[in-house]
Amino acid sequence: MVSSAMTQTNTTTDQLALLSLKSQIISDPSHFLDESWSPATSVSRWVGVAGSRHQRVKSLNLSNMALIGRIPSNFGNLTFLVCLDLGSNNFHGNLPQEMTCLRRLKFLDLSFNNFRGEVPSWFGFLQKLQVLNLRNNSFTGSIPSFSNMSTLQTLNLAFNSLEGHIPVSLSNASRLETLELSYNSLQANIPEWISSLHNMNLLGIEYTQLVGSIPFTIFSISRIEVVAFTGNSLSGSLPNGLCNGLPILKGLYLSINKLRGHMPTSISNCSQLQILSLSKNEFDGPIHSEIGRLSNLQILELGANHFTGTFHLMNTITKVSYYFIILFYNTLFSGIIPQEIGNLVNLAKLGMEDNQITGSVPISIFNISSLQVLSLWQNNLSGLLPGEIGNLTNM
Numbered sequence: 401m402v403s404s405a406m407t408q409t410n411t412t413t414d415q416l417a418l419l420s421l422k423s424q425i426i427s428d429p430s431h432f433l434d435e436s437w438s439p440a441t442s443v444s445r446w447v448g449v450a451g452s453r454h455q456r457v458k459s460l461n462l463s464n465m466a467l468i469g470r471i472p473s474n475f476g477n478l479t480f481l482v483c484l485d486l487g488s489n490n491f492h493g494n495l496p497q498e499m500t501c502l503r504r505l506k507f508l509d510l511s512f513n514n515f516r517g518e519v520p521s522w523f524g525f526l527q528k529l530q531v532l533n534l535r536n537n538s539f540t541g542s543i544p545s546f547s548n549m550s551t552l553q554t555l556n557l558a559f560n561s562l563e564g565h566i567p568v569s570l571s572n573a574s575r576l577e578t579l580e581l582s583y584n585s586l587q588a589n590i591p592e593w594i595s596s597l598h599n600m601n602l603l604g605i606e607y608t609q610l611v612g613s614i615p616f617t618i619f620s621i622s623r624i625e626v627v628a629f630t631g632n633s634l635s636g637s638l639p640n641g642l643c644n645g646l647p648i649l650k651g652l653y654l655s656i657n658k659l660r661g662h663m664p665t666s667i668s669n670c671s672q673l674q675i676l677s678l679s680k681n682e683f684d685g686p687i688h689s690e691i692g693r694l695s696n697l698q699i700l701e702l703g704a705n706h707f708t709g710t711f712h713l714m715n716t717i718t719k720v721s722y723y724f725i726i727l728f729y730n731t732l733f734s735g736i737i738p739q740e741i742g743n744l745v746n747l748a749k750l751g752m753e754d755n756q757i758t759g760s761v762p763i764s765i766f767n768i769s770s771l772q773v774l775s776l777w778q779n780n781l782s783g784l785l786p787g788e789i790g791n792l793t794n795m
Contacts, residue, residue: 421475422437428465456478457478461483463486463488467486473498476498476502484510486509487513492514494516495517507531508529516538527550535557542562542563546570553578558584566605580604582604582608582628586605601623606631621646624649625651626651630653630656631655652675655679660681665690668690668693673697675697678705706730724749725751735758736758736759746770747768761776769792
């Protein structure tokens with residue numbers, strides 16, 4: 401009888417916490433909660449709720465319901481909660497400190513809402529947390545010095561208004577696989593200690609006003625698949641051995657920075673590379689034919705640099721399944737476009753404007769039925785466009 405009474409009390413505690421949440425929701429356009437969350441029915445039958453063997457709420461998933469509201473303070477009474485997903489709604493206000501009571505929480509997704517205030521430092525008390533996704537909110541202030549985040553695997557704070565540096569306390573998150581901080585205003589350097597996160601799979605810090613150089617040690621994280629630093633003010637050069645320690649790198653996004661120097665020949669060692677984006681920097685020197693060895697490459701963006709040489713590059717890449725090739729605004733680039741370019745049967749965009757290309761436009765280009773954008777202006781091309789241009793029905 402005592403056990404039964406305690407179970408009833410615990411169930412009532414969870415029910416009251418959820419009903420309190422419902423009372424804070426001012427818009428439920430699909431009426432999911434209006435019709436389902438009733439005191440007359442078991443909590444386990446409510447939309448978005450899953451229980452545990454203790455008859456406590458273990459999971460709450462209200463994502464993509466267009467809900468508008470706030471999280472109440474007694475939400476922290478859901479102490480058996482392991483998974484909480486409120487993503488893609490319009491929850492707003494600050495996160496209540498009572499959420500520190502959710503000590504069993506492993507998965508927390510509050511992305512695509514309108515939460516405000518500073519990112520709470522008390523997330524560090526959630527010592528079982530594996531995924532923390534706060535992207536696309538209105539958080540301000542600095543990234544807190546999280547403590548005891550040794551279980552964290554994903555931290556996504558992108559698309560907020562965060563400032564300051566990347567706290568060194570994150571170096572203790574040894575299991576971290578995804579660190580996404582893009583579209584903030586950090587105005588900081590990339591810390592050397594990031595290379596100690598040996599399990600890192602994705603490192604994204606784009607459009608955050610980063611300064612300084614890229615620590616070469618980042619290119620020794622052997623498990624990393626995506627490195628994305630687009631749209632910052634990074635300077636310096638790339639290491640000669642760039643790809644010697646990146647066996648599974650798939651995406652390298654370094655466009656719109658102030659990087660200089662030659663493109664490392666070791667880039668050909670990134671055999672899994674699918675996207676190479678280096679546009680709008682200050683790179684110079686030749687584009688090495690070794691790029692042609694990258695058989696998985698789909699997007700090549702090298703435009704708006706100071707690369708020199710001839711278009712012999714085109715002869716080396718015509719056996720690769722490209723979708724985009726961007727080589728524009730390299731005004732010292734010369735040569736002719738080879739007929740073999742027609743072998744790029746999946747090509748959707750070819751941008752080679754403002755170079756020193758000579759000769760005629762090969763007819764084979766107009767047999768690439770997938771081509772949507774062809775930009776060749778501001779060159780030294782001659783001849784007439786053939787009637788085959790009508791084959792490009794997707795343009």
